[in-house]
Amino acid sequence: MERFKNKVCLVTGAGSGIGRATALAFGQEGAKVVVTDVNLENAEKTAEILRGQNVEVLTLKIDISDREEVENMVKKTVDTFGRLDCAVNVAGIAGTLSLPTHAYPMDEWHKQINVNLNGTYYCVKYQIEQMLKQGGGSIVCVSSAAGLRGQPYNVPYAASKHAVVGLVKxxxxxxxxxxxxxxxxxxxxxxxxxxxxxxxxxxxxxEALEAAKNYQAMKRMGQPEEVADVALYLCSEQASFMTGHALPVDGGAFA
Ligand SMILES: NC(=O)c1ccc[n+]([C@@H]2O[C@H](COP(=O)([O-])OP(=O)(O)OC[C@H]3O[C@@H](n4cnc5c(N)ncnc54)[C@H](O)[C@@H]3O)[C@@H](O)[C@H]2O)c1
Structure with missing residues (x-):
């Protein structure tokens, strides 16, 4: 399939995990790919794989929590490839602490809100601005199951991921x-x-690994490629009548 032939597709957080899988999937389907991550070394690794497959790539070091960097990310995309057809905003952080809500340190609260919520908002804001100029486009934001239900002992994560759903809708x-x-x-x-x-x-x-697997009805964790496939579907013309969804990719967990 080449659903994205000659389309310009941007991915944040493309240096690892779900973001890398999404960037590679876009490349396999004919896109010109903008690979962005705060970790340039890892972004370069993703870009290297894509170039090895003759995909046109632009690699950018972008911290999504920096509004000016995000504005520049969209500008450089358009300067290089002329437009922005699809954007998948994957970059996010889950923090390192497990603490009850009243005890969560303020700096950790602000850190997660800054990246997961403010950062995703900056991305969406400048992506939409460009898409309005060119007459359309498609955006996917990666929230979480923690954007649909509480996640005990990680309130900034759950709050920021719920907020991403509100932003998207x-x-x-x-x-x-x-x-x-x-x-x-x-x-x-x-x-x-x-x-x-x-x-x-x-x-x-x-023990925690077993619990993480058992959370899904399928009794296994998902693979990043299985999330990338859903992101590409939502970006594609096959999802032309779908907007405003917060779609679980969940191995039956929400069933
Ligand atoms: N892995 C899971 O189980 C899971 C579940 C639900 C949601 N998610 C969400 O999926 C997204 C990707 O997670 P992953 O599991 O692939 O994680 P990951 O840590 O493997 O990858 C995240 C990438 O985002 C980048 N990043 C972090 N902060 C950034 C910033 N400020 N600016 C730009 N890039 C930044 C990192 O450098 C990294 O390359 C995240 O938003 C995460 O919250 C993950």
């Missing part, structure tokens, strides 16, 4: 008649560095 309504679709995806446990090495360190904690 509101923007979806506002631009629905202007040929811009915007959807969210809400994955449960996906096997990436964030979950294996991060807050819950599943790679070193067999």
């Amino acid at each position: 509101t923007a979806a309504i506002e631009y629905a008649t202007q040929n811009i679709r915007i959807n969210a995806i809400c994955p449960t446990a996906i096997e990436t560095p964030m979950i294996m090495e991060g807050r819950r360190k599943l790679a070193y904690n067999p």
Whole structure:
């Protein structure tokens, strides 16, 4: 399939996990890919794989919580490739602490809100601005299962991911008649560095790993490619009548 032939597709957080899988999937389907991440070394690794497959790539070091960098990200995309057809906003952080709501340190609260909510808002804001100029486009934001239900002991994560769903639904309504679709995806446990090495360190904690698998009806974690496939579907013409969704990618967890 080459659903994105000659389309310009941008991915944030493309240096790892779900973002890398999404960037590679766009490349396989004929897109020109804008690979962005705050970690330039990892973004370059993703770009290297794409170039090896003869995909046209622009690589950018972008911290999404910096509004000017995000504005520049869209500008450089347009300067290089002339337009922006699809954007998948994957970049996010889950924090390192497990604490009850009243005890969560303020700096950690602000850090997660800054990246997951403010950062995603900056992305959507400048992506929409460009899509309005060119007459349309499609955006997907990666929220989480924690954007649909509470996640005990990680309130900034759950609050910021719920807010991403509100941002997506509101923007979806506002631009629905202007040929811009915007959807969210809400994955449960996906096997990436964030979950294996991060807050819950599943790679070193067999009990927590079992619990993470059992959260899904399928009794396994998802793979980043399985989330990328849903992101590409939502960006594609096959989802032309879908906007404003917060779609679980969840191995049956929400059933
Ligand atoms: N892995 C899961 O189980 C899971 C479940 C639900 C939602 N998610 C969400 O999916 C997204 C991707 O997660 P992942 O599991 O692939 O994690 P990951 O840690 O493997 O990848 C996240 C990427 O985002 C980048 N990033 C972090 N902060 C950034 C910033 N300020 N600006 C730009 N880039 C930044 C990191 O450098 C990294 O490359 C996140 O938004 C996460 O909250 C993950």
